[in-house]
Amino acid sequence: MTSPGRLGDFEVLRRIGTGGMAEIFLATKRGAKGTEKRLVVKRLLPQHARSERLRTMFIHEAQLAIRLAHPNLVHVYELADDPEGGLLLAMEFVDGADLGRILTEMKRRGERLPVPVALRIVEQAARGLHYAHEYSDEGAEPLAIVHRDISPQNILVSRGGAVKVADLGVASARFVRDETGVQPGKLRYMSPEQARGEKVDRRCDVYALGVVLYELLRLTSPYGERRGAALARAVTHGKLEPPLAKAPDIPPDVLPVLAAALAPDAARRIGTMSSGRSSSCGSAGRMRPSRTARASVLPRSSPYGDTRRSSSYRTTPSA
């Protein structure tokens, strides 16, 4: 599939990804006097935009996402119509790599992320999520925003080391997609209550971020090699393999916070991202990563550039 040259007001430079219900493009938007802004355009595919329910949900969630502004959230600029019938969401371009890609690279190398780097990434993502969880309009009741789809692919790390959570606000639309069976959700990161199809609150994001931290520390899933029905059973019961206390390579001072984030019963789980952060602060704060450690996991060049495409990561500090 080739990239469309233009999508509404956006000039497409290249496609950078395809998700379950959307395509992602690197694009520019021209302003007055020759100014231009580089951004990412997420295009809800026309076949999904034709579903009235999905379309309404996507628009509603986009309205929400546009209001959020936090350094650890990918900033959403505007919603626009796609001349071909889809919907276009313009957002901040994070020049770097998603955590899924970083994890793949670390697994390929057989190397773990330095613990302080893993903690720092998760702590930054937690800051962005906490802001969204607490968000309310001008003193009104909090809107009870829940991401629902925290996974390594939705946590972006820029080449400068910034950590930004993507797709906040459009996650419910994705949830409908799961309900309608267009694409299965990322079961491996779901909290037990979400996997059981129960009503969820912010604690499902706490659980999902716990799964991400576990993977960053151990380079394996907390559900081991399970797939299909066995995985679904393990996730719905929150049954980790091996049990957390027996899992090697988890630093002892991280273990309590990870156990509290991965409690199968939401009532026993860390209640807010901020309490999770403060209880892990001992570890994250004391072990603040050095510039060298940060540089060791960040992409050397943008993985999105055609000519600069590179799957390698720095092994030496940046200049």
Ligand SMILES: Nc1ncnc2c1ncn2[C@@H]1O[C@H](COP(=O)(O)OP(=O)(O)OP(=O)(O)O)[C@@H](O)[C@H]1O
């Ligand atoms: N704002 C952005 N800046 C840079 N890259 C991005 C941005 N948004 C998404 N990407 C890249 O595009 C990929 C695909 O994004 P997309 O959100 O469509 O799918 P996904 O994250 O894999 O799954 P999901 O549908 O659960 O979000 C991401 O994993 C990320 O690598």
Ligand SMILES: [Mg+2]
């Ligand atoms: Mg995404």
